[in-house]
Amino acid sequence: MSSIASPSGSIDVAFPRxxxxxxxxxxxxxxxxxxxxxxxxVDTGWTFYTPYSSTYANSHVITAAAGIFxxxxxxxxxxxxxxxxxxxxxxxxxxxxxxPLFVWSLYATSLIIVLGTPVIAITLALVAxxxxxxxxxxxxxxGGDPLLFQHLFWFYSHPAVYVMxxxxxxxxxxxxxxxxxxxxxxxxxVAFSSLAIALLGFLVWGHHMFVxxxxxxxxxxxxxxxxxxxxxxxxxxxxWTATLHRGSISxxxxxxxxxxxxxxxxxxxxxxxxxxxxxxxxxxxxxxFVIAHFHYIMVGGMVMGYLGGIHYWWPKMTGRMYPESWARxxxxxxxxxxxxxxxxxxxxxxxxxxxxxxxxPPEFQVLNVLSSAGASILAVGYLIPMVYLLWSLRYAxxxxxxxxxxxxxxxxxxxxxxxxxxxxxxxxxxxTFSYAPST
Amino acid sequence: MTVRELSGRGAATILAALLALTALTTxxxxxxxxxxxxxxxxxxxxAKALLVAFYFMExxxxxxxxxxxxxxGILFLALLLLGTLDDSVRRLPASDETPAGASR
Amino acid sequence: xxxxxGSPVAEPFEDxxxxxxxxxxxxxxxxxxxxxxxxxxxxxxxxxxxxxxxxFAEASRRLDVLLGALNTSVLLTSSFTMAxxxxxxxxxxxxxxxxxxxxxxxxxxxxxxxxxxxxAEKFRERLxxxxxxxxxxxxxxxxxxxxxxxxxxxxxxxxxxxxGLGVVAAVxxxxxxxxxxxxxxxxxxxxDVVWIYLFPLLYLVSRHA
Numbered sequence: 001m002s003s004i005a006s007p008s009g010s011i012d013v014a015f016p017r018x019x020x021x022x023x024x025x026x027x028x029x030x031x032x033x034x035x036x037x038x039x040x041x042v043d044t045g046w047t048f049y050t051p052y053s054s055t056y057a058n059s060h061v062i063t064a065a066a067g068i069f070x071x072x073x074x075x076x077x078x079x080x081x082x083x084x085x086x087x088x089x090x091x092x093x094x095x096x097x098x099x100p101l102f103v104w105s106l107y108a109t110s111l112i113i114v115l116g117t118p119v120i121a122i123t124l125a126l127v128a129x130x131x132x133x134x135x136x137x138x139x140x141x142x143g144g145d146p147l148l149f150q151h152l153f154w155f156y157s158h159p160a161v162y163v164m165x166x167x168x169x170x171x172x173x174x175x176x177x178x179x180x181x182x183x184x185x186x187x188x189x190v191a192f193s194s195l196a197i198a199l200l201g202f203l204v205w206g207h208h209m210f211v212x213x214x215x216x217x218x219x220x221x222x223x224x225x226x227x228x229x230x231x232x233x234x235x236x237x238x239x240w241t242a243t244l245h246r247g248s249i250s251x252x253x254x255x256x257x258x259x260x261x262x263x264x265x266x267x268x269x270x271x272x273x274x275x276x277x278x279x280x281x282x283x284x285x286x287x288x289f290v291i292a293h294f295h296y297i298m299v300g301g302m303v304m305g306y307l308g309g310i311h312y313w314w315p316k317m318t319g320r321m322y323p324e325s326w327a328r329x330x331x332x333x334x335x336x337x338x339x340x341x342x343x344x345x346x347x348x349x350x351x352x353x354x355x356x357x358x359x360x361p362p363e364f365q366v367l368n369v370l371s372s373a374g375a376s377i378l379a380v381g382y383l384i385p386m387v388y389l390l391w392s393l394r395y396a397x398x399x400x401x402x403x404x405x406x407x408x409x410x411x412x413x414x415x416x417x418x419x420x421x422x423x424x425x426x427x428x429x430x431x432t433f434s435y436a437p438s439t
Numbered sequence: 440m441t442v443r444e445l446s447g448r449g450a451a452t453i454l455a456a457l458l459a460l461t462a463l464t465t466x467x468x469x470x471x472x473x474x475x476x477x478x479x480x481x482x483x484x485x486a487k488a489l490l491v492a493f494y495f496m497e498x499x500x501x502x503x504x505x506x507x508x509x510x511x512g513i514l515f516l517a518l519l520l521l522g523t524l525d526d527s528v529r530r531l532p533a534s535d536e537t538p539a540g541a542s543r
Numbered sequence: 544x545x546x547x548x549g550s551p552v553a554e555p556f557e558d559x560x561x562x563x564x565x566x567x568x569x570x571x572x573x574x575x576x577x578x579x580x581x582x583x584x585x586x587x588x589x590x591x592x593x594x595x596x597x598x599f600a601e602a603s604r605r606l607d608v609l610l611g612a613l614n615t616s617v618l619l620t621s622s623f624t625m626a627x628x629x630x631x632x633x634x635x636x637x638x639x640x641x642x643x644x645x646x647x648x649x650x651x652x653x654x655x656x657x658x659x660x661x662x663a664e665k666f667r668e669r670l671x672x673x674x675x676x677x678x679x680x681x682x683x684x685x686x687x688x689x690x691x692x693x694x695x696x697x698x699x700x701x702x703x704x705x706x707g708l709g710v711v712a713a714v715x716x717x718x719x720x721x722x723x724x725x726x727x728x729x730x731x732x733x734x735d736v737v738w739i740y741l742f743p744l745l746y747l748v749s750r751h752a
Contacts, residue, residue, distance in 0.1 A: 012555035014565040080572045087504055088565040089555070115515045118576045122583035126695065134673050135691035136684070137587060143684030145531065148590050151523040152583050202518060206526065215529035218522075420555075444633070445626065454623040458616055461742075465612050468747035477592075480743035487619075488736045495626045496732045502564065505571045512575030516582035520589055527590045 012420070014084040018077055026074035033067030036060050045356070047157075050138035050149040054130040062131055065124040072117045079110035079117075091409065093428035100408055101177075101190055105170025108194035112159045112166075112201065120156035123149065150212055154205035162201040165265075165297060166194060168305025169236055172258045175308050176240050178406040179255035180247025186239040193232035193239075200229040210281045219278055226276035233269050237262060252404070253327035257308030260335050264300025268293055271346065286356070289349025295342045299378075304334065307385065314389065315399030319415040322392045326384060334381035340374025445494055453494045460487050563722060570726045574733045581699065581737055588692045588744065591685065596748075598685030602678075603748035605670060606693070607661065611746035614657045615738065621650035622735045625711075625728050632724040640724065644715040647731065651708050658701055665690075693745055700741060703734045 013019050036042055042064040044053040053061050086099070086107050099107075127149070129135060136142025138149045177184045184190055206214060206222030240262055249255070271293040274280050284290060315321050344367040349355075353364050360368060402411040409428070413421055445453070464483040472479055493499045498509060556562040592599045628643035669677030672691045676683075707730060714727040 014555070015569060016555065018569075076573075076576055080569050080576075083508075083572050084565045084569040087568055088561055114572055114576050115511065115579055118578075118580035119519065119583045122580050126583070126587070129695055130691075133691075133694075135688070135695075136672070137591075137688055137691050143688060145527065145590065145594075147530070148523070148527065148587055151526065152519075152586065155519050155522070202515060203522075206522065213530070215526050217529060218526035221525070222522075444630065447627065447630065450623055450626050450630070454619060457619045457622075461612060461615050461619065464743050464747060465608065468608070468743070468750040471751040476749060480747055481740075484740050484743050487739045491622055491732050491736050491739070495622050496729055501567070501571075505568055508568070508571050508575050512578030516578055516585070519579070519582055520586050523586050524589055524593060528593055531590075531594045 013081045014089055015081050018081050022074045022077035022081070025077065026071060029067050029069075029071030029074055031067075032063060032070055036063040036067055039063065047153065048124065048127060048149075049153075050127065050130075050146045051140065051144070054127045054138045054149070055134075055141075062128045065128045069121050069124055072121045075113050076117050079113035082106055082110040083114065091428055094409075097188065097191070098428055099191075100170075101173035101184060101187070101194075102167075102170035104191045104194045105166045105173070108198040109163050109166045111195070111198045112163050115202065116156040116159040116163075119152060120160075123152040123156070126152075147209070147212060147214060150209050151205070154208045155202070158205040158208065159198075159201045161294070161297070162197050165302050165305075166197060168261065168302040168309075169194070169233075171305045171309035171312065172240060172261050173236075174406075174408070175254045175258040175312050176243050176262075178312075178404050179250050179252060179258070180244050181249075182243055182247040184239060185242035185245075186235075189235055190239050193235045196232035197229065200225070200232065204229050204276075207276055207281070210278050211285045223276055223278045227273060230269060230273055230276075233265075237266055237269075251328075252311075253322075253324060253331055254308045254312035254404075256328060256331040256335075257304045257311065260304045260331070261301055261308065264296050264304065264338070268296030268298075268301055271296065284349055286354055287349035288345040288353045288355055291355055292342050292345035292349060295345070299338055299342070304338075307331070307334070310385075310389070312404070313410075314392070315403045316401075316410060316413075316415050316417070318393055319399055320392045320396040321399045321403060322385075322396060323388050326388045330381050330384035330388075332381075333377060333384065337374050337376075337378030337381050341371050341378055342374070344368070344371045344374075445497070449494070453490055457487050457490055460490075566722060566726060567729075570729050574729065577703075577733060577737075581696075584692065584696050584699070585740070585744075588696070591688050591692070592744075592748070595682070595685035595688075598682035599689050600749035601682050602686040602689035602693075603746060604750065605668070606746045607664070608746050608750065610657055610661055611742055614654050615742045617650050617654050617657070618735050618738050621647050621654070622732050624650060625731045629724050629728045632718065637718050641715050641718055644711050644724070648708055648711045648715075651704055651711070651731075655701060655704055655708075658697065662694075665694075696741055696745070700734065700737055703737070707731050707734050 040060055042057070042061055043059045044057050044061060044064075048061070048065070086103060090099070126137060130137055130139070136144045138144045138146055140146060173184050173190060203225040204222055206218060207226045210219050210223075271289070275284065275290065275293060311322060311327060348364055348367050348371075351364070353360050399415045401414050403415075404411075410417070460483055464480055467479055467483070468476070492509065498506060501509075553562060556565065624643050624647040628640045628647060631640035631643060665671060669675055670690050671694065672687045676687050676690070678686045707727075710727045710730060714723045718724070
């Protein structure tokens with residue numbers, strides 16, 4: 001079963017062998033990247049800023065760059081597959097406006113991957129070439145421009161964060177709808193917002209460079225555009241909230257995670273707007289404020305979206321039902337642990353604690369200790385599902401084809417689905433999320 | 440969907456046009472066009488590229504989706520170029536060296 | 544379910560129409576990624592040319608414009624032969640299509656041979672960036688950057704040509720229907736389009752006295 005094929009009513013993705021190839025390419029890239037760690041590591045930081053990475057670093061930059069290059073291509077191959085599948089392989093009657101919102105989010109994600117990843121690939125290749133051949137493209141001592149690297153790097157690396165969040169948003173749309181027993185409010189707006197996030201996300205990369213020496217005028221443009229990109233995300237939050245309104249709400253585990261997502265993503269998104277204001281960013285750039293911001297999005301948002309999705313589709317994928325009480329407990333522990341870990345970091349950053357330092361002044365100790373305590377609680381919250389999910393594979397009761405009473409093509413197949421997803425090609429006649437009894 | 444075929448003679452015509460444009464761009468490089476030299480060269484190259492794309496690659500007969508993705512690649516490259524150059528030219532020291540006859 | 548040539552439609556497609564549409568779209572999406580891939584290099588080139596126009600002009604003059612123009616013509620002709628091969632494969636003339644594919648590959652190989660010759664020449668003239676870069680004077684750092692871009696851009700292009708030769712060979716061997724030939728053609732033409740831009744940007748910055 002595939003997250004794209006099954007909800008689209010298709011038996012498989014458009015290019016099954018490319019699908020498999022992308023997995024093998026991913027493994028090769030993963031091995032290369034992991035090998036970098038084993039042979040001695042790389043000390044440039046994930047951002048590979050030049051000229052340190054391209055000239056002066058004595059660590060394994062080229063191996064790391066090669067690993068990322070290869071993994072990037074694995075993503076590209078899958079994104080091509082998703083795009084072709086959604087365009088050409090939808091079941092009869094499944095128009096674009098009837099696609100599940102999860103599929104819309106994966107489509108938008110694929111769009112970003114296809115347009116952004118090649119740029120990081122060539123940029124890292126250029127860094128490797130500079131190391132090998134001493135070109136000087138990024139080395140000021142030889143007439144090069146380090147900011148050129150940063151432009152090329154962030155052109156991908158900003159859209160990359162939308163790659164990271166869009167699937168989670170897709171999960172939230174599915175889960176909120178199912179556990180409110182209502183179709184998502186403003187389906188069209190949510191679908192188009194996914195596309196808008198993907199496209200607008202390419203216009204804002206300079207906001208990572210406000211204090212790099214970039215021209216102030218250029219900075220102002222990027223700042224304005226960064227405010228713009230918050231709008232489609234906000235639209236989604238409003239629509240999810242409106243979906244909850246007057247819905248028949250139940251609080252199973254996937255719903256708990258989805259609700260957590262909405263609140264925490266909102267905090268993360270708002271603080272992103274604070275950072276987009278150049279005047280604020282000058283003070284909090286490279287402090288823990290930034291770290292708190294993106295962890296609210298990545299963990300409070302995406303990880304919770306991921307956990308919600310895992311629980312939502314676990315019975316479908318595995319044919320087993322996880323233990324609900326333990327799962328709710330874990331969700332609560334994750335929520336508490338997360339906030340205790342990262343909220344203090346907003347304060348720390350605002351008070352001036354820099355990131356990427358090995359030590360901090362003693363006045364920051366209490367908040368740091370709180371944060372570390374939160375991290376250990378969060379760890380417990382992660383461990384519990386690992387245990388019961390594995391346990392459930394063998395000992396939990398078997399799941400029916402539709403344990404949640406959800407609407408969507410994937411719930412019409414047995415759990416787990418047979419090799420070709422559907423015994424016969426389904427024909428779609430209902431609108432998406434039609435939870436009301438059909439007339 | 441059936442693709443409108445380019446005949447043998449049609450393809451040869453396109454090739455002739457491409458070769459002629461190549462000769463043109465080479466010849467024009469020897470003229471002093473000052474600050475327009477780059478623009479002219481890119482314009483001629485784009486004409487050649489469009490000929491290859493629309494005729495040899497059959498873009499003119501392709502579906503709308505294909506045309507959108509072809510355009511998207513170009514558009515986003517333009518975005519990368521624009522955003523990077525906008526910052527770079529404002530920031531890097533104005534070069535006092537210019538090709539003869541051009542002004543900055 | 545099978546196509547006109549009698550071979551079965553590949554899983555998971557329901558009909559040939561769908562298979563063709565999906566494969567064509569998949570190839571074009573891949574080509575879009577290639578535009579951005581080369582695009583990073585074009586961006587770096589643009590930044591430095593904007594900052595050092597005279598040095599770039601100087602460096603560009605050190606390239607052999609005749610060889611460049613010749614190679615451009617060779618590649619453009621290879622696109623013509625490739626388009627012809629696709630047309631013949633569609634008409635069912637497998638043997639003639641194979642001949643034109645061979646011609647395409649030969650032209651591609653000729654391109655690479657000329658490129659190799661140029662590289663050797665540049666090596667002899669000490670124009671390869673690195674410790675032994677032989678240009679002196681105030682323009683030297685920017686010329687070195689020009690040649691860095693020259694080698695990376697044409698090198699990456701040559702790599703794509705090599706892959707293209709492999710693709711053409713693979714498609715010629717298994718010439719069952721015209722689907723793969725068309726896809727190979729799209730790739731080949733794309734690599735040609737990249738060169739269409741590389742030639743003026745590298746060889747023709749400024750040739751007037």
